[in-house]
Amino acid sequence: MASSVIRKVSLRSLAAHKLRLVLTVFSVVLGTSFVAAAMIFTATVQGSFNNIFDNVARGVAVQVSASDPQSPGVPVDLVDQLRDERGNLGIDRLQVNYSGPLSVADAEGAAVQTGGAPSEGSGYIPSDQAVVTDDMKIVQGRAPEAPGEVIINTSAAEKAGLTVGSTTRVALGAGTTPPMEVTVVGLYDLPTATGGYVNVVFTQEQAKELFSDGEYVRFVDMSAAPGVSDTQLRDRIDALINQIDGEGPDAKPAFKVRTGDQVREDQKAEVATFLNAFRYILLAFAAIGLLVGTFIIYNTFSMIVAQRNRELALLRAIGASRKNVSRSVLLEALLVGILGGAVGLGLGVGIAALMQSLTASSGLPQGGLDVGWQAIVAAIFVGVVVTLLSAWIPAQRAARIPPVEAMRMSAAEPGAGSLKGRTITGAVFGAVGVLALIGGIFVSGVGALLLIALAAVLIIVAVVLGAPALSQPVVGGIGRVLQVPFGTVGKLARTNAIRNPRRSAATAFALTIGLVLVVIIGSLGASLKGEIDSSIDESITADFVVSSNSGGPMSATVGDVVGKEVPDAQTTVAFDVVMAKLDGLDVPLSTAVGGPVSDVMEIDMITGQEQVPGDGMAISQQVAATRGWGVGDEVTFTSTTGVQVPVTVSGVYQNNAALGEWLIGNEAFDKLTPTPSSRMTFVVLVKGKPGVSQDALREQLVQAVKPFLVAQVQDKQEFKNSFTSLIDQMLATLYALLGLALVIAVLGIINTLALSVVERRQEIGMLRAIGMSRAQVRRTIYLESTYIAIFGALLGVIVGLAIGLPLVHAMRHWGLETLVVPWSLIVITLVGSAVVGVIAAVWPAVSAARTKPLEAITE
Numbered sequence: 001m002a003s004s005v006i007r008k009v010s011l012r013s014l015a016a017h018k019l020r021l022v023l024t025v026f027s028v029v030l031g032t033s034f035v036a037a038a039m040i041f042t043a044t045v046q047g048s049f050n051n052i053f054d055n056v057a058r059g060v061a062v063q064v065s066a067s068d069p070q071s072p073g074v075p076v077d078l079v080d081q082l083r084d085e086r087g088n089l090g091i092d093r094l095q096v097n098y099s100g101p102l103s104v105a106d107a108e109g110a111a112v113q114t115g116g117a118p119s120e121g122s123g124y125i126p127s128d129q130a131v132v133t134d135d136m137k138i139v140q141g142r143a144p145e146a147p148g149e150v151i152i153n154t155s156a157a158e159k160a161g162l163t164v165g166s167t168t169r170v171a172l173g174a175g176t177t178p179p180m181e182v183t184v185v186g187l188y189d190l191p192t193a194t195g196g197y198v199n200v201v202f203t204q205e206q207a208k209e210l211f212s213d214g215e216y217v218r219f220v221d222m223s224a225a226p227g228v229s230d231t232q233l234r235d236r237i238d239a240l241i242n243q244i245d246g247e248g249p250d251a252k253p254a255f256k257v258r259t260g261d262q263v264r265e266d267q268k269a270e271v272a273t274f275l276n277a278f279r280y281i282l283l284a285f286a287a288i289g290l291l292v293g294t295f296i297i298y299n300t301f302s303m304i305v306a307q308r309n310r311e312l313a314l315l316r317a318i319g320a321s322r323k324n325v326s327r328s329v330l331l332e333a334l335l336v337g338i339l340g341g342a343v344g345l346g347l348g349v350g351i352a353a354l355m356q357s358l359t360a361s362s363g364l365p366q367g368g369l370d371v372g373w374q375a376i377v378a379a380i381f382v383g384v385v386v387t388l389l390s391a392w393i394p395a396q397r398a399a400r401i402p403p404v405e406a407m408r409m410s411a412a413e414p415g416a417g418s419l420k421g422r423t424i425t426g427a428v429f430g431a432v433g434v435l436a437l438i439g440g441i442f443v444s445g446v447g448a449l450l451l452i453a454l455a456a457v458l459i460i461v462a463v464v465l466g467a468p469a470l471s472q473p474v475v476g477g478i479g480r481v482l483q484v485p486f487g488t489v490g491k492l493a494r495t496n497a498i499r500n501p502r503r504s505a506a507t508a509f510a511l512t513i514g515l516v517l518v519v520i521i522g523s524l525g526a527s528l529k530g531e532i533d534s535s536i537d538e539s540i541t542a543d544f545v546v547s548s549n550s551g552g553p554m555s556a557t558v559g560d561v562v563g564k565e566v567p568d569a570q571t572t573v574a575f576d577v578v579m580a581k582l583d584g585l586d587v588p589l590s591t592a593v594g595g596p597v598s599d600v601m602e603i604d605m606i607t608g609q610e611q612v613p614g615d616g617m618a619i620s621q622q623v624a625a626t627r628g629w630g631v632g633d634e635v636t637f638t639s640t641t642g643v644q645v646p647v648t649v650s651g652v653y654q655n656n657a658a659l660g661e662w663l664i665g666n667e668a669f670d671k672l673t674p675t676p677s678s679r680m681t682f683v684v685l686v687k688g689k690p691g692v693s694q695d696a697l698r699e700q701l702v703q704a705v706k707p708f709l710v711a712q713v714q715d716k717q718e719f720k721n722s723f724t725s726l727i728d729q730m731l732a733t734l735y736a737l738l739g740l741a742l743v744i745a746v747l748g749i750i751n752t753l754a755l756s757v758v759e760r761r762q763e764i765g766m767l768r769a770i771g772m773s774r775a776q777v778r779r780t781i782y783l784e785s786t787y788i789a790i791f792g793a794l795l796g797v798i799v800g801l802a803i804g805l806p807l808v809h810a811m812r813h814w815g816l817e818t819l820v821v822p823w824s825l826i827v828i829t830l831v832g833s834a835v836v837g838v839i840a841a842v843w844p845a846v847s848a849a850r851t852k853p854l855e856a857i858t859e
């Protein structure tokens with residue numbers, strides 16, 4: 001038969017079944033739209049950052065900065081030498097960057113939250129004297145001219161409720177040093193300012209006092225003299241620094257000497273790494289949605305082929321070959337894929353715009369949507385490929401329909417009789433998957449994760465293959481329990497649900513795969529929260545914890561103030577933190593300042609002494625086992641300024657998440673701290689005197705830290721909640737992303753039921769003719785949908801627990817000792833699946849109830 005005839009048949013088939021077309025296209029749209037949205041959103045953010053970084057270090061020929069991020073910066077002596085050699089090197093202008101982190105109070109006196117964007121202070125240099133031409137434009141007021149005068153970027157001022165003439169407080173460092181009062185004399189715009197970015201600009205002289213200790217500066221920018229290229233200047237400065245430091249060609253450089261172009265490219269690369277990871281996460285969830293959509297599309301085309309048996313057989317009878325029939329079905333799939341991909345692209349643009357709007361306050365830069373050719377091609381390609389793959393098996397099934405089928409009134413899909421082979425294959429996959437899971441339980445480290453990942457794939461394949469065989473007994477069992485209150489209607493719904501096990505299993509699996517991931521993530525989240533609860537309960541015996549509400553370290557001044565100004569505190573212990581190097585790696589070291597640690601924290605010593613001597617160090621059991629250290633061993637740490645400090649292991653304690661892995665003596669800590677002003681405190685633990693009420697002690701602590709901007713006072717439960725709330729936010733984000741797969745799963749149930757109603761139109765008409773009411777018809781569809789949804793949820797919960805709990809067990813290698821089964825999530829999932837079943841059945845049920853008996857019977 002001519003291909004043109006087949007094309008006409010395919011197009012007319014689509015046109016004649018508009019509802020079926022819409023439902024199938026929508027399955028493709030949901031999956032492809034998220035792929036398009038992920039690519040468009042990340043490309044937009046990447047483009048916005050690139051535009052910003054094109055303005056970073058503009059006008060800078062060469063920048064000198066420290067190679068190590070933990071280093072205090074560039075020595076002032078080196079800056080002086082560069083300034084002295086300006087003529088010989090070919091430097092035109094030299095600009096020292098005096099800047100550093102700070103917090104600024106809003107109009108209410110609370111610290112402005114940046115959503116993760118930088119909050120810093122810097123010095124003002126007039127444009128005619130500056131090396132950097134960053135297009136800073138004062139839009140209101142004037143430049144700072146005296147100490148205490150500042151200008152602030154307009155977006156930050158708007159967020160803080162500050163205007164020209166406002167007075168506010170700023171605190172240097174982590175925002176908890178005693179704040180200083182400043183007056184806003186101007187507002188400025190800056191192209192490099194992202195959504196949450198805060199920059200308070202002082203006079204250059206005051207910035208030098210605030211952000212430099214007189215020994216180091218953050219970095220140095222230089223412009224090139226006429227006739228000297230950027231690379232020439234870079235090479236000359238690099239040679240001078242190597243000559244001064246005496247570095248050999250194989251030595252790791254202490255400083256980075258880069259051209260302005262290199263600075264911009266490095267910053268772009270850093271952001272690109274983050275955005276690529278973010279893009280892959282979004283695409284992973286899009287892939288999950290596409291996987292679910294694949295089953296829906298497969299189910300849809302399987303039902304379409306079953307409903308068109310007579311039509312396709314007639315085509316065979318009048319001369320169409322098997323290839324013609326197969327091509328007819330695949331052509332329909334191709335058209336559905338193209339249409340679904342195109343609509344998905346449009347919806348993806350809308351989703352990307354929504355994502356951009358929702359992240360506007362998070363610090364991400366804003367710009368026009370970047371709908372590149374990659375997103376367009378990806379949406380169409382994915383839509384077409386997924387649809388064609390999903391329709392391949394139904395197309396081959398359609399090609400095998402013999403012409404004699406045209407003589408029959410109807411035909412049905414293959415039932416349970418052909419399930420033996422796939423069920424045996426599924427059982428084999430499942431058995432191997434279980435063995436891999438068992439192996440993952442008894443192996444540790446990365447090997448355990450690899451075995452569990454392999455097991456997850458094998459078990460999911462086993463479920464795909466074995467679900468049809470399971471659906472009859474399980475769905476039948478669910479139906480027998482739930483049908484009791486509904487009598488004959490419930491029994492009829494159960495019969496319909498198990499009539500076609502392939503269809504029921506494919507419909508349920510769309511829900512299963514989403515819930516598998518929900519339960520796995522829920523198990524990890526519940527176990528993490530349980531670990532936090534148990535570690536804090538078992539470790540901290542203090543009444544209150546003083547910490548930064550930004551989650552970072554605080555100035556050591558906080559601990560000093562709390563220790564002196566809280567009369568009802570029996571013991572105050574501040575845990576200070578510093579970064580040092582060991583074997584070339586950065587390690588965080590802490591020390592306890594104040595009273596005995598045992599008064600505020602439970603420490604189980606394995607060997608050695610609990611009180612750490614000034615030049616000693618106590619380590620966790622894990623560190624001792626990993627590095628083979630014991631009491632009496634000497635370890636040498638290197639400070640960020642290169643000072644080597646030997647310490648002696650004085651004790652080994654049981655792993656303690658609250659205490660960490662290293663606790664060194666005060667003397668050794670002081671040697672590792674670059675300057676006294678850079679000493680930082682992570683938390684302050686406070687134990688009240690006997691008989692003092694908790695409310696009274698809290699009030700004293702609140703008053704003591706009130707002058708600080710971001711210091712907060714929490715009891716143990718509040719302190720735990722501050723960590724578990726972050727996990728809850730992370731879980732909420734992941735669940736929201738998984739919501740795509742669940743929406744597609746619900747659509748799949750609607751799709752299957754709607755097509756099933758069309759398929760059973762004569763049957764429904766007959767039931768109506770013999771006395772079944774419209775309400776009973778609706779109830780039958782509701783129950784059928786509910787049985788299938790609960791079956792999918794049960795599979796999802798069982799498989800999710802089978803994978804999730806061993807995964808949590810494998811995380812013991814990384815310190816997760818607590819295993820928690822998320823029972824509340826499981827109950828919500830099962831109850832929610834029943835609700836989903838009812839909701840998904842509303843439209844098909846109403847459609848079925850409207851069936852006119854006589855018309856349906858005579859069709």
